[in-house]
Amino acid sequence: MIGALEATGNPASIHGAGRLARRVLEEARGQVAIAVGAASGDVVFCSGGTEANATAIAALAPGRRVLVGATEHDAVRAAVPADAVVLPVLQDGTLDLAALESGLAGGGPALVCVMLANNETGVVHPMREVAALCRAHGALLHVDAVQGAGRMKIDMGSLGAATLALSGHKLGGPKGAGALVLAAGMHLPALIAGGGQERGRRGGTPALPAIAGFGAAMAAVGDAGRLAGLRDRLEAAAVGLGAVVCGSGPRLGNTSCLALAGVRAETQVISLDLAGVAVSAGSACSSGKVTESRVLAAMGLGELAGCAIRVSLPWNACEADIDGFIAAYSVMTARLRTKGVPGGPGGAASLHPAFSS
Amino acid sequence: MIGALEATGNPASIHGAGRLARRVLEEARGQVAIAVGAASGDVVFCSGGTEANATAIAALAPGRRVLVGATEHDAVRAAVPADAVVLPVLQDGTLDLAALESGLAGGGPALVCVMLANNETGVVHPMREVAALCRAHGALLHVDAVQGAGRMKIDMGSLGAATLALSGHKLGGPKGAGALVLAAGMHLPALIAGGGQERGRRGGTPALPAIAGFGAAMAAVGDAGRLAGLRDRLEAAAVGLGAVVCGSGPRLGNTSCLALAGVRAETQVISLDLAGVAVSAGSACSSGKVTESRVLAAMGLGELAGCAIRVSLPWNACEADIDGFIAAYSVMTARLRTKGVPGGPGGAASLHPAFSS
Numbered sequence: 001m002i003g004a005l006e007a008t009g010n011p012a013s014i015h016g017a018g019r020l021a022r023r024v025l026e027e028a029r030g031q032v033a034i035a036v037g038a039a040s041g042d043v044v045f046c047s048g049g050t051e052a053n054a055t056a057i058a059a060l061a062p063g064r065r066v067l068v069g070a071t072e073h074d075a076v077r078a079a080v081p082a083d084a085v086v087l088p089v090l091q092d093g094t095l096d097l098a099a100l101e102s103g104l105a106g107g108g109p110a111l112v113c114v115m116l117a118n119n120e121t122g123v124v125h126p127m128r129e130v131a132a133l134c135r136a137h138g139a140l141l142h143v144d145a146v147q148g149a150g151r152m153k154i155d156m157g158s159l160g161a162a163t164l165a166l167s168g169h170k171l172g173g174p175k176g177a178g179a180l181v182l183a184a185g186m187h188l189p190a191l192i193a194g195g196g197q198e199r200g201r202r203g204g205t206p207a208l209p210a211i212a213g214f215g216a217a218m219a220a221v222g223d224a225g226r227l228a229g230l231r232d233r234l235e236a237a238a239v240g241l242g243a244v245v246c247g248s249g250p251r252l253g254n255t256s257c258l259a260l261a262g263v264r265a266e267t268q269v270i271s272l273d274l275a276g277v278a279v280s281a282g283s284a285c286s287s288g289k290v291t292e293s294r295v296l297a298a299m300g301l302g303e304l305a306g307c308a309i310r311v312s313l314p315w316n317a318c319e320a321d322i323d324g325f326i327a328a329y330s331v332m333t334a335r336l337r338t339k340g341v342p343g344g345p346g347g348a349a350s351l352h353p354a355f356s357s
Numbered sequence: 358m359i360g361a362l363e364a365t366g367n368p369a370s371i372h373g374a375g376r377l378a379r380r381v382l383e384e385a386r387g388q389v390a391i392a393v394g395a396a397s398g399d400v401v402f403c404s405g406g407t408e409a410n411a412t413a414i415a416a417l418a419p420g421r422r423v424l425v426g427a428t429e430h431d432a433v434r435a436a437v438p439a440d441a442v443v444l445p446v447l448q449d450g451t452l453d454l455a456a457l458e459s460g461l462a463g464g465g466p467a468l469v470c471v472m473l474a475n476n477e478t479g480v481v482h483p484m485r486e487v488a489a490l491c492r493a494h495g496a497l498l499h500v501d502a503v504q505g506a507g508r509m510k511i512d513m514g515s516l517g518a519a520t521l522a523l524s525g526h527k528l529g530g531p532k533g534a535g536a537l538v539l540a541a542g543m544h545l546p547a548l549i550a551g552g553g554q555e556r557g558r559r560g561g562t563p564a565l566p567a568i569a570g571f572g573a574a575m576a577a578v579g580d581a582g583r584l585a586g587l588r589d590r591l592e593a594a595a596v597g598l599g600a601v602v603c604g605s606g607p608r609l610g611n612t613s614c615l616a617l618a619g620v621r622a623e624t625q626v627i628s629l630d631l632a633g634v635a636v637s638a639g640s641a642c643s644s645g646k647v648t649e650s651r652v653l654a655a656m657g658l659g660e661l662a663g664c665a666i667r668v669s670l671p672w673n674a675c676e677a678d679i680d681g682f683i684a685a686y687s688v689m690t691a692r693l694r695t696k697g698v699p700g701g702p703g704g705a706a707s708l709h710p711a712f713s714s
Contacts, residue, residue, distance in 0.1 A: 001362070005531055008671075013637055014623075015630040047404035047533070050551035050561030078550035078560060169562060174362055176404070176533045176564025191548070193435035194407035203435060204407030205526060207533025207567060266371070273372040280370055314365075 001174065004212035010205055012197060025206055028215025035218040036145075036164065037155035038181045044201045045211050048178035049146035049167030050075040051191070055180050055202065056142045056163035057113065059188035064111040064140065067103045069095050069125070070298035071118050075165075076144050080113060087114075092249035093123030093299050100133055110139035116148030120282055120295045120310050121247035122255025124152065131160025146170050146178075150221040150315065151252045162186055168214030171221065172315040176210035217315075227313050228253030230322050234311065237326040241333045246296055246308055254317075257296070259308035263336055265293075268309045271335075275328035279309045358531065361569035367562055369554060382563055385572025392575040393502075393521065394512035395538045401558045402568050405535035406503035406524030407432040408548070412537050412559065413499045413520035414470065416545035421468040421497065424460045426452050426482070427655035428475050432522075433501050437470060444471075449606035450480030450656050458490055467496035473505030477639055477652045477667050478604035479612025481509065488517025503527050503535075507578040507672065508609045519543055525571030528578065529672040533567035574672075584670050585610030587679050591668065594683040598690045603653055603665055611674070614653070616665035620693055622650075625666045628692075632685035636666045 004024050009017030011025045026040070033040040046052050057066075057079040066084035068076060071093065085103050088096045095114055104110055112134050117124045127143070134141040143161040145154055150171030156164060164181040168174060180201075182188065187201075194203020231253055235245050238258050246257040260268060265281035272279050282293040296305035311325065361381050366374030368382045383397070390397040403409050414423075414436040423441035425433060428450065442460050445453045452471055461467055469491050474481045484500070491498040500518040502511055507528030513521060521538040525531060537558075539545065544558075551560020588610055592602050595615050603614040617625060622638035629636050639650040653662035668682065 005358070009635060010637075013635065014626060015635040015637075016633070017635045047408070047564060048561045051404070051549050054549045054551070054560075074552040075560065078552070167562075174564075174566050175562050176567050192408050192411045194411070195431040195435070203411075203432065204405045205524075205532050207404060207531075207564065209531050210533050210564060210567060269371060276373070278366060278370065278372040278374045280367075280372075 001209050001213040004209040007208060011208065012195065021208055024208055024212050028211045031215035031219040032166065032179050035221065036149070036181055037157045039184060042182040042184060042186070044180045044182065044198045045206050046178055046180060046202050047176060047207060049144070049165050049170070052165035052178045052180040053144055054079045055191040056165060056188070058191045060111045060140055060142060060162065064109045065106065066111045066113065067100065068113040069115060071295040072113060072115055073119055073144055073146065076113050076115070089298055091300050093118060093121050093247035094249040095125045095130060097126065097129050097133065100130065104133060104137035104139055110137065111142060112139050113142045113144070115144040116154070117152065117252045118295060119147040120293060121257040122252035123247040123249045124148065124251060127159065135160060147255070148252060150218070151224050151254055156181055156183060168210060168217055171217050173214040173217035174210045176207050177214040222315055224253045227317060230313055230317055230319065231256055234322050234325055238329055241330055246299065246301060254313040256311040257308050258311060259304045260333070261304060261307060263307050265307055265309055268332065271332045272328050275331060277325050277328045279311050281309055358566050358570040361566040364565060368565065369552070378565055381565055381569050385568045388572035388576040389523065389536050392578065393506070393538055394514045396541060399539040399541060399543070401537045401539065401555045402563050403535055403537060403559050404533060404564060406501070406522050406527070409522035409535045409537040410501055411436045412548040413522060413545070415548045417468045417497055417499060417519065421466045422463065423468045423470065424457065425470040426472060428652040429470060429472055430476055430501055430503065433470050433472070446655055448657050450475060450478050450604035451606040452482045452487060454483060454486050454490065457487065461490060461494035461496055467494065468499060469496050470499045470501070472501040473511070474509065474609045475652060476504040477650060478614040479609035480604040480606040481505065481608060484516065492517060504612070505609060507575070508581050508611055513538055513540060525567060525574055528574050530571040530574035531567045533564050534571040579672055581610045584674060587670055587674055587676065588613055591679050591682055595686055598687055603656065603658060611670040613668040614665050615668060616661045617690070618661060618664055620664055622664055622666055625689065628689045629685050632688060634682050634685045636668050638666055
């Protein structure tokens with residue numbers, strides 16, 4: 001990234017400084033393409049996951065019925081038309097495939113928006129089945145892979161998606177870069193047209209330093225199994241202290257959604273923050289306003305939806321980070337027990353069949 | 358920026374890491390606001406000038422007739438509706454105010470898009486008169502200030518614009534950040550909605566490192582007069598070698614458009630590049646495709662529109678840079694003279710009344 005900061009040329013310029021900047025851009029494009037099994041020419045850089053989702057939906061939704069998962073990120077929910085059909089999820093957090101099938105059976109061209117993995121629970125949707133249903137009904141599939149990328153294998157060649165959204169800062173890159181990846185042969189109009197950069201699919205001078213960091217992060221994606229081991233230890237300790245883990249479907253190795261019955265999520269976030277542990281209540285993107293998690297409510301968790309925190313292990317998390325979390329979580333639950341707030345060991349886990357550790 | 362890279366929190370998060378990131382964001386917002394005489398709350402960060410222009414026009418154009426200057430940047434031209442009225446410029450490159458007035462007299466709500474200064478010639482439009490005409494006819498004014506910012510004083514309080522577009526990398530900041538500045542009390546819908554960041558006016562996690570650099574660059578804007586002095590020396594030398602300066606209207610201190618009759622712009626760009634001088638033919642943003650400059654054609658320069666290069670002095674240009682340019686330009690014109698190509702001293706300057714040095 002430091003090198004990219006020094007590449008002050010405009011990658012669209014034909015002079016030497018421009019060509020150097022273009023090399024930085026195209027190297028990053030190749031890194032992203034390889035990481036998701038796409039051709040370089042099908043990677044469209046933009047400012048992040050939100051723009052990537054907005055671009056795909058703005059291009060593909062007109063003239064199509066839109067079906068969108070109930071637990072999609074706000075970046076997707078805010079981009080789909082107001083009359084989009086919201087597809088429910090099962091109690092385990094995965095998409096209700098029967099609802100998708102009956103929704104698609106309505107006929108006519110359709111766009112289906114289903115995320116690869118959920119940002120609050122880490123639950124991974126049954127993408128193979130989703131794609132097969134879309135294919136069978138001639139529907140286009142847009143996949144928000146912002147949370148899943150870098151934590152599970154992605155292959156555009158076999159995924160069955162028309163478009164795929166990625167974000168650099170979710171996998172160790174800097175904020176300010178993302179990509180929309182297109183299926184081979186797919187073309188779509190720009191949401192931001194400008195000077196015709198990115199082969200006319202996204203105008204504006206590319207955010208070179210952030211893009212370079214995004215590419216490097218994609219190329220450096222580590223061992224997802226290592227994070228899953230850390231996550232398992234964290235969750236076992238939290239459950240022993242009274243937490244329940246939300247989302248019993250298949251999950252990413254780095255994301256835990258921990259509910260503590262009767263304790264407001266905001267209280268937990270502040271308590272853990274005082275101990276130096278940064279967690280979110282629901283989606284960080286909307287957590288300035290702490291409200292009940294729409295995702296957990298869609299999973300049928302009722303009041304518990306306001307009592308869950310989201311713990312994300314970054315790519316460089318280590319054993320000491322897990323120790324630190326467990327110590328902070330332990331202090332928090334002990335203090336809450338003293339105050340007579342529910343949430344002690346064994347308190348709520350059996351009440352909600354949707355939870356698993 | 359390095360500090361901002363290390364602020365890995367999400368500015369929307371309420372924990373300590375989030376609050377630190379928010380401080381970085383709000384410090385930059387204050388720097389931009391002060392530099393353009395706006396309130397912090399009226400600065401909406403986005404990915405750059407192209408997005409800022411696209412956001413303003415997408416929000417304000419519906420339901421209004423759109424009038425757009427003939428020499429506007431592609432970021433604006435690509436964003437306005439296909440039926441927008443194109444306002445001609447005078448031979449000196451400034452907007453034809455009589456055309457604006459008669460266009461506005463057509464009646465009905467209107468949006469006028471006029472740039473503060475042109476990116477190819479540096480010509481500064483008569484913004485006071487433009488704003489007065491818009492006010493008199495109840496039209497909204499959007500100003501693309503991407504080229505002018507940092508090179509001339511901007512005061513949102515007196516400019517008369519509803520919206521103003523800025524780009525960080527045009528004034529020494531990194532690529533990947535810009536802002537849309539709103540008039541006091543103005544609100545507009547987001548082009549990219551997402552999680553409601555930037556008070557609902559631009560979704561997506563802000564590009565913190567680039568935004569920090571943008572703010573710092575705005576706060577560090579230097580002495581425009583110093584650049585104008587360097588520019589004058591550069592232009593005088595180029596004119597002595599046969600160049601004509603395009604755009605006799607008031608101009609920015611850092612931008613020169615130098616035409617050499619009979620010599621294709623691309624030939625000049627490549628020749629100067631070999632000598633280590635990076636110039637563009639027309640707008641860098643579209644210069645991958647070297648075509649005749651639409652801006653110069655609109656100024657009535659005819660065939661000369663394909664024979665002009667754009668020389669931009671960056672914020673840190675120094676006397677040695679001017680020496681380097683003059684040496685390279687001198688070698689180039691001498692070689693062209695040897696080959697019998699027009700462009701020698703005195704060759705074309707008198708043919709085009711629109712030129713001035």
